[in-house]
Amino acid sequence: MSGGRGYIDEDDIRVRARGGSRPRTRNRPKHEDAREGFVTTVDRGRYRCLVDGRPVVAMKARELGRGSIVVGDRVALVGDLSGRPDTLARVVRVEERRSVLRRTADDTDPVERVIVANADQLVIVCALADPPPQPRFIDRCLVAAYDAGLEPLLCLTKSDLSDPDGVLAIYASLDLPNVVTSLDGDLDDVRGHLAGRTSVLVGSSGVGKSTLVNRLLPDAARAVGDVNPVTGRGRHTSTSAVALPLDGGWIIDTPGVRSFGLAHISPDDVVAGFPDLDEAVVECPSGCPHTEGTPDCALDTWLVEGRLDQARVDSLRRLLSSREGEDNTAPSA
């Protein structure tokens, strides 16, 4: 798709709508005294940040204009940083983002929204049964992960109900890092993958995300289930992401994000997630969609020559097709 990408988040609208008529000074101080914070939740124009290990609630300084602030952002804060009830600090700067996870609300939404900044890993949570596995959902998440520069981790839950081999076979040639969990199996493998990293959890309703988070972070069960100190509302009324500290890293739950509209991602950006196929597609005619039956697509030539794995090409083509919006898979929250 041509043209610039529009980044907004839901909060921008509300912040702007607040208006206000205070005069603005042109010579603002440079905020040399600003402290660094990490954004853990965003809710209606209020940003909950961790500053020196202390939760501080902040609003966006007017000088930031329409720029979005999302969970995972590293920000500079001024004002009251005590974290005491009813205090409000100001975010005066958003540090450059290492990565950006985006989505469109659905395949007809022209606006991309940044949902998480600075993550390292996208944990795609998929149940082996109840609900049955949804490869198309996994494929969508993979595209989103590759587009965002996040490493995917496939997390297959409920292995006490069904064997993981079938799903793993589909992705065998993708070399996809994966973990398998059950109701009471140990979580050492999962922890190993999460330690020291910033991981975003995504999954359809009922796959066992909350169960997993609560088992990894028994204390967070309180934090997650409790009334939100920022809004006074419960967690489940919020569709925003929340970052929870885990083993020297962060685990970011995304209760309201169950699918990724992917129409905005170009075929080339999808292929970029497959380094070995990349070599073949440089031989494709310009603008080749690489889909099944495309004349002169080099993937077919390479397949005939036995230089590519059929399953791997099928997998890429599944991603490319799902990107075209024929299947939006999981229901939106």
Ligand SMILES: Nc1nc2c(ncn2[C@@H]2O[C@H](COP(=O)(O)OP(=O)(O)OP(=O)(O)O)[C@@H](O)[C@H]2O)c(=O)[nH]1
């Ligand atoms: N048998 C089995 N059941 C599980 C497992 N993990 C979770 N469940 C059950 O699956 C159901 C849904 O789990 P949740 O953790 O609420 O799922 P969720 O992904 O957070 O769902 P939403 O809150 O709708 O997003 C619950 O009844 C869990 O007890 C598992 O490993 N094995």
Ligand SMILES: [Zn+2]
């Ligand atoms: Zn091609």
